[in-house]
Amino acid sequence: MAKREKGELGTLLAPVRTRLTVAGVLQAIASAAALVPYVMLAELARELLDPARADEGRVWTIVVLAAVGLLVRTLASGAAATVTHLADVDLQLRLRRDIVAKLGRVPLGWFSGHGSGEVKKAVQDDVHSLHHLVGHAVLDLVSAVVTPVLTFAYLLWVDWRMALVTAVGLPVYLAAYAAMMRGYQAKLGEINAATARINTAAVEFVNGVAVVKTFGQARRAHRRFAEAADDFSTMFRRWVEPMTRTEALAQNAIAPVSVLLLVLTASTLLVSSGSLAPVDVLPFALLGLGMGQPILTLGFGMGAMQEAREAAARVTGLLAVPELPPAGAPAVPEGHVVEFDRVTFSYDGERDVLREVSLTLRPGTVTALVGPSGSGKSTLARLLPRFWDPGQGTVRIGGVDVRDIPSGELYRLVGTVFQDVRLLRMSVRDNIRLGRPEATDAEVEAAAKAACVHERILALPGGYDAVASLSGGEAQRVSIARALLADTPVLVLDEATAYADPESEASIQDALSTLVAGRTVLVIAHRLHTITGADQIVVLEDGAVVQRGGHDDLLKEDGVYRRLWERGAVKEESR
Incomplete structure (x- = not known):
């Protein structure tokens, strides 16, 4: 454990190791120079208390040496602290940039299991926790070694x-x-x-x-x-x-x-x-009292050192998260047919969440994924925008493996609307415009109207320029407006009306229906009555496709779909 932590610290500190070494040398000089005034004071006492050996020239030499020692100590310690704190600022900037760049390369699915609080802690708190280690620990350690050793050596020479x-x-x-x-x-x-x-x-x-x-x-x-x-x-x-x-x-x-x-x-x-001569007591009274002070300072900082080691482990762990491999041989899809070809996927490398799933989604059609909780619906849908890569099999758009489509191009092809909507801390207008940054205000408002959220936005203080907290249903409608504005040829909807009230649900369904024409739509359905008109319903159970077909045909079969439908009907009647 200690070796691993030491290795993690060494890896993180590598960019500033040379500067920390320079700072350590400067601090060693400062620690040695700090002793000079006290030594000179003791020597001055020897001169002045012994008239037989008093020498004015020697006295002034001692005074000058004391002044030089004080000056060197001030300059060297100031330079050492400046070097370490500049190194600390540079390291924090480098690490934050590396972490943010890393977060841009990890699979999008990683964020499903890691909240914004964890990311904030790594980017802000954990990086800041390294301050004591870089800015102070090296200086404290050098002082804790140099000061007692030189002091003890001088005192040994005296008595x-x-x-x-x-x-x-x-x-x-x-x-x-x-x-x-x-x-x-x-x-x-x-x-x-x-x-x-x-x-x-x-x-x-x-x-x-x-x-x-x-x-x-x-x-x-x-x-x-x-x-x-x-x-x-x-x-x-x-x-x-x-x-x-x-x-x-x-x-x-x-x-x-x-x-x-x-x-x-x-x-x-x-x-x-x-x-022992009385005058020889003075060096021990002057230097001996401060011999242990640097060691005490080092001890007081051990808590911060431990915190820094733990923070380094978390930062190193984040920087070691496997990245989503970039497109090896970039290719351009021909059309927007989506194919899942014998797809198998596992989160932990042991239990398969999806097993040999194959299906085809054609432009201008809606394919609905249904199944019991934990059957793999959301996992399968999120393989399409490449939140993860399948362990086996292939996901293709227009005949091209999504792993061979550059990420920027992939997100222009695939739009997503999930239940767990995240709005950024910016205006409502800019949140909608994330779907297409160059869109005009009129186009943004048209998308909001289609998503049935325009009136609610106008009611906010500041309207579209407001930075406001919205309810779950309102935030989801903003997300729908974003997808409408992006106008991607492939769309993934995870129960896009889950938080909508009954009055606006029908309107939102009408707005979403405008996306179907000429587009490939994949819907994750939790409420079956919303997908009865889907062109294709695919039923998943334990990660495998167990049924597929239209609503009426599936109801005629004695299978999972009919049981889910009957269970949903009972729930609706009980409300």
Whole structure:
């Protein structure tokens, strides 16, 4: 797991690795230079407190060196931070561009199982989570290594005994921190699972509050949520309490006040015994107190580092999604006959959702797909606009495999209207015009009238220029207007009137009927009374074609279609 995460981070950071190396070198120089003023202060004290060795020239040399060290530290640390933050901005821009470009190449069907929230998290949140890793982590790591090592080396030169006393807290801190991090990933997974249980219980309680109150079960439903919260609290406390105690021990081991206490105690004993000059206490009081500070800073950033590793895994996973292969040998369809030739398809590579499906759709006709839920209707229809590619078999338009039709040309041939309508955050006019960007305002309004949504749009504040939230039925009619405007020769309709009210359903059906002339139409039917006039009805069950024919002929057969029809009739009578 750790190797995989390290590999994912390495892959993501490859474009900025050189700049991070340069920043690390600059930070090493800055960390070394930051010690110079303190060393010079100690040396200045030696000069001024010992009149016998006082030398004005040497004193000014020490002062100049201290000033130079401060200047170098300021310039080098500023340059290092500038390099890492510019690298961070460049990397975020590159990753966001790569992700957006990737989303343009993945199969359209991928978006069916991945909501906009997941995409937003990857593009915005996860990429932003890499900021600490690129902008700060390298600098913190270099400081955490260079500062203690150089400080300890100088203190050893002054007095090895006091150096050991000053650094005694460092191994204690490292050992405590290692113990604190043991099993961190497993515990974090348990906490995430407990949090998910709380969220589920809360959503169930809120969504079902009316039902549970009606049946007098509000207290029971609340108890389920309370138990989930208590379980989380108990688990979190068992994990955090010992870790907090260990963390407190680790931080106190290298805290300045703890180091100062050790330095003063040891130096008092050594000075009293005559084995240490009083002036030699100063370097340990000055430099020893800050020796562990870079390590503390690095420790405080470990949470952000972990978040960055997890974000890198998600971003890498998204960038690794298999792409839809581009048209290998682009070809131009001759006509608009649609053929499904022995098509087999599976989402997981194991269970076939479609099995050996063959059918032909001719221009000027309507073919309706019907069948029980899960029979493969939507999957088959979405192979036509190439949401996915079939595992076996071929989908052709005009005699050409859809895999050999460039995507831009394919979407000019095939229009779609599905139940799960998505409108973009733009004006209603521009949402309709997505079907044909060059369309005039008059053509947009004509399409809206045909889709029976024109009057509703005019009622919005701003009319066609409004950016408004529409109901499901209204959004679907906007989608129908978009398809009418696109005027594609092949049309896929997934129960296009599913959200329409009874008054407008007939009008929408009339509007859709204008698309049939000279066009190839494939309809996914959930309400059978809407497709009784279809030229061809294809019945699917368990991913295979079990019946086909006209409405009247299929009703005469003792098969799936008649059972579905009778079941639908019972439902209509019960309303």
